[in-house]
Amino acid sequence: MPKLRYLSWAQYGELVTKLADSVNASGERFDLVVGIARGGIPVAMVVSDRLGSKIDFLNVKSYTDVGERVKPKILTTIIENISGKRVLVVDDLVDGGETMETVTQYLSAEKPRALRTAVLFTKPWSAFVPDFSLQTVDTWVVFPYERGEVRRSRTQKRQRELFPEPRPKQSPDAR
Numbered sequence: 001m002p003k004l005r006y007l008s009w010a011q012y013g014e015l016v017t018k019l020a021d022s023v024n025a026s027g028e029r030f031d032l033v034v035g036i037a038r039g040g041i042p043v044a045m046v047v048s049d050r051l052g053s054k055i056d057f058l059n060v061k062s063y064t065d066v067g068e069r070v071k072p073k074i075l076t077t078i079i080e081n082i083s084g085k086r087v088l089v090v091d092d093l094v095d096g097g098e099t100m101e102t103v104t105q106y107l108s109a110e111k112p113r114a115l116r117t118a119v120l121f122t123k124p125w126s127a128f129v130p131d132f133s134l135q136t137v138d139t140w141v142v143f144p145y146e147r148g149e150v151r152r153s154r155t156q157k158r159q160r161e162l163f164p165e166p167r168p169k170q171s172p173d174a175r
Contacts, residue, residue, distance in 0.1 A: 002139065002140040004140050005137065005139040008144060012143060012144050017046065019043065019119075020049075022132055022134070023132050028088075029086060030087065030116070031054065032054045032086075033090055034103075035056075036057075036058055036099065037057050037058065038059075039092030040091035041057060042145070043091065044057070047088070051088075053088070054080065058106075060073065060075065062099045072103075084111065087107060087116070089103055090118050092143060093123070094130055097129075098127075098128075100128045104117065118130060119132070120133070121133065121136070122136050122137075
């Protein structure tokens with residue numbers, strides 16, 4: 001189990017506002033902010049509001065549990081036409097980089113004028129470097145909206161460690 005870093009709602013709000021302000025201070029303007037569901041949705045809502053940009057969402061499945069990833073798969077896509085537009089893709093963090101890489105490749109095919117990325121956190125081992133990021137962290141960040149999920153996951157893992165499933169006995173013939 002990776003080391004966990006818990007964020008309060010107040011810390012989360014400060015970080016999201018700081019990210020939006022950082023993007024705004026860059027001087028770049030965006031026609032559309034695309035949030036990657038699930039963690040990027042609340043971030044994208046604040047960023048789009050602060051920038052005065054339209055918003056859309058894209059749903060990608062890339063985690064099965066705390067610290068357990070699968071190859072990213074786009075489940076639902078945006079409805080906005082992004083051809084010739086300036087697009088900012090937003091998520092809560094970039095871990096290995098596969099999700100953001102998948103999303104930016106997918107959206108690039110629609111020929112936006114500009115495609116940038118923004119996250120709250122980047123992991124030091126990420127293969128993808130976002131255009132905007134507040135901090136580099138090597139912990140598993142637990143956002144305030146996922147505390148129950150993480151608690152349940154950790155409890156289930158402890159239960160499996162304490163009480164492993166019994167293995168079926170092999171008959172002597174099976175050897």
